[in-house]
Amino acid sequence: MTQNAPTCQCLSPTERLFLRVVLVTAVVALLGVMAWSASVSAVQDATILGTARAVARTTGKVMGLVAGALLMLQFALSARLKLLDRAFGLDRLLRDHKLLGISAGVLASLHPLLLYSSGVYFAGALEWSRWPELLGAGLLAMLWVVLCTSIWAAFLALSYRVWWGFHQLVFAAVAMVAVHGLAIGGDLAGGWLRTMWLMMVAAYAGLFVWVKIIKPLLLRENRFTIAAVERLNHNVWTVELAGPPGRTFHHLPGQFAFLKLHGKGLPAEEHPFTISSAPSPEGLRVRFTIKASGDFTAKIGQFHPGDWATVDGPYGLFSHLARAPQTGPLVMIAGGIGITPILSMLRHMAATGDDRPVTLIWGNRREEDIVYRQELDALAAGRMNLRIHHVLSEQEGWAGSAGFVDTPLLGRLLTANQLRGQVFLCGPPVMMVSVRRALRSMGVPRRRIHTERFAL
Ligand SMILES: Cc1cc2nc3c(=O)[nH]c(=O)nc-3n(C[C@H](O)[C@H](O)[C@H](O)COP(=O)(O)OP(=O)(O)OC[C@H]3O[C@@H](n4cnc5c(N)ncnc54)[C@H](O)[C@@H]3O)c2cc1C
The missing domain is CATH 1.20.120 (Four Helix Bundle (Hemerythrin (Met), subunit A))
Known part of the structure; x- marks a missing residue:
């Protein structure tokens, strides 16, 4: 459907x-x-x-x-x-x-x-x-x-x-x-x-x-409830929220929101996180995929179903619907947890039958860092026109691409036609700077490189 x-x-x-x-x-x-x-x-x-x-x-x-x-x-x-x-x-x-x-x-x-x-x-x-x-x-x-x-x-x-x-x-x-x-x-x-x-x-x-x-x-009046907290790997969690009764929450795939989780004895801090689920027509449930990367995010696993949250959003224009609504190839490049907005876009494309060619290049350190691998493989094997390249920098014996996402690697993985498409880039600031530079050196104009920084 x-x-x-x-x-x-x-x-x-x-x-x-x-x-x-x-x-x-x-x-x-x-x-x-x-x-x-x-x-x-x-x-x-x-x-x-x-x-x-x-x-x-x-x-x-x-x-x-x-x-x-x-x-x-x-x-x-x-x-x-x-x-x-x-x-x-x-x-x-x-x-x-x-x-x-x-x-x-x-x-x-x-x-x-x-x-x-x-x-x-x-x-x-x-x-x-x-x-x-x-x-x-x-x-x-x-x-x-x-x-x-x-x-x-x-x-x-x-x-x-x-x-x-x-x-x-x-x-x-x-x-x-x-x-x-x-x-x-x-x-x-x-x-x-x-x-x-x-x-x-x-x-x-x-x-x-x-x-x-x-x-x-x-925002406090419109409380969301934590429906599920699931551990995906050694340092990444998924938090699923259910909207307040009678209210809906609509977003574009790739947008983010400021999330404040309220749990017993836990700090109620507001942090920006991308909505990693695809928009649903009912707009009742949203999922966030969160990496433990600091004081607050290290405590994500201590929240429980039944705890509540406020969601201020959605915000941002990092979405293929906002930046590349027409047909044409898409290149999506993620570093680590920078996959979340791309995940939302891919899920949305699969749900809407959008079959334009997409090349996903995803850099991680090791194989165990790759989350939702089965789901992504299923998308690539299904009706979507999706090719996935995992690039691992610290995995010994990895048969796929190794090292960092740089100009030679992009040159090997992307065809001239793919480089004529819209590029979506999200990852750690250092990686984003170097990949953007690599793309520019390969002739991709600035206006076709869309980025989301995970730091405000
Ligand atoms: C638009 C956007 C989307 C993001 N999406 C995701 C996502 O989907 N998954 C994910 O794991 N991470 C995401 N992040 C990063 C996430 O917000 C930070 O990792 C988190 O806030 C770190 O908080 P901490 O207290 O655990 O770490 P700290 O060590 O305290 O903070 C690390 C850094 O995170 C930033 N930060 C911390 N608190 C806040 C805050 N309240 N508001 C803004 N920035 C803050 C600061 O730059 C800080 O230096 C996103 C960030 C942005 C800006």
């Missing part, structure tokens, strides 16, 4: 492009108008000041305003808004969130330097009357703490929980930005720039209430 393809959240490439253009134009216009109006008012003052000072003052003011606006806009990128996810994909939004955060930090740091160097403000004795400036200094310090703990999280060996704790400082910093701007910024003293600023602060506050209060309450 074949299922209908889920179409619920899938925008066509043209619709996605249109939405992207509209959203990016709106943001650039907003920032541009703010910068322009701040510079116009400053240029009027500049007739009195020397040119160099006027330029420094104007630039400093514009940088402060734009940094404040970017800090507020930042939140929209990480707030998991469905509209933005459909246009850009959440993983990309989170990458851009990082870049914008760094830009906001740099602009915010240059802002006081330029203003002080312009001679408008003077560094003097610490007095309470100068609280808006002190507030600015405090928020800048906070911003740097957030930036350093994010950029150098791995170097500082911060656990995810500690990193997340530091990251929450950004909300206090934004509240301080809002007050600092209104208290000190002459451009924000009145007029429509002030109205714009207040509207941005109100939108930020609204988003904060939605993300931190309303959404968690709604």
Whole structure:
């Protein structure tokens, strides 16, 4: 029996492009108008000041305003808004969130330097009357703490929980930005720039209430129940969830969700995991395949049927339905647990009778790391047009491909026709970088290489 393809959240490439253009134009216009109006008012003052000072003052003011606006806009990128996810994909939004955060930090740091160097403000004795400036200094310090703990999280060996704790400082910093701007910024003293600023602060506050209060309450209302926890091999588990009665959960094959499992005496942490099951028309059950790779995932086997979970999702565009809905060969390359979104896509293709040629190249260390091997073999032996190549890096006596997925190996396994198809790549960051480079060197254009990083 074949299922209908889920179409619920899938925008066509043209619709996605249109939405992207509209959203990016709106943001650039907003920032541009703010910068322009701040510079116009400053240029009027500049007739009195020397040119160099006027330029420094104007630039400093514009940088402060734009940094404040970017800090507020930042939140929209990480707030998991469905509209933005459909246009850009959440993983990309989170990458851009990082870049914008760094830009906001740099602009915010240059802002006081330029203003002080312009001679408008003077560094003097610490007095309470100068609280808006002190507030600015405090928020800048906070911003740097957030930036350093994010950029150098791995170097500082911060656990995810500690990193997340530091990251929450950004909300206090934004509240301080809002007050600092209104208290000190002459451009924000009145007029429509002030109205714009207040509207941005109100939108930020609204988003904060939605993300931190309303959404968690709604998710708790829609509890999933853990229906099964199954061990697949020495370090991989499958967790099956049953949806809340009367509710359905629809996703595209390959999408992920933020999962929070609640078990007795176990930490209730939220982590992103791909839905490894194929979408079902009823949308009642979903499965996640989870590798024990850290503090939390090592405890997956301690959850039991009957425990409950919240599922925030689905998110992402790493799906053949979103990226390659037409016919044509597909190449799927996975490293280790990076198989999960591909598993979901293959299961969906089998269920819907999608018989376009698929080549799966799956790198693991040893044979025992290969999960769902029988199921995959059955798919390849059945009506699907699927070829599977296991590549093992540490298995002695392995008769198949050995070593890592690199250019010579891809050259051996893929034909010119297959290289003209869409490529889906998911695995450890190091492998993804090298495989992407190999594919590019073999002439596969960037737009045909779709990736999912298992790190946000
Ligand atoms: C889009 C996406 C899909 C994923 N799908 C799967 C999957 O199907 N199967 C699977 O086994 N793993 C998947 N992962 C990886 C999984 O989220 C991490 O392995 C898990 O969060 C590690 O948590 P830990 O506490 O056990 O390990 P830790 O050692 O604490 O964390 C290891 C790393 O995982 C990341 N991480 C940890 N906690 C979180 C969190 N709450 N939110 C975001 N990142 C976090 C951080 O980069 C951290 O450095 C996916 C990740 C992403 C981003």
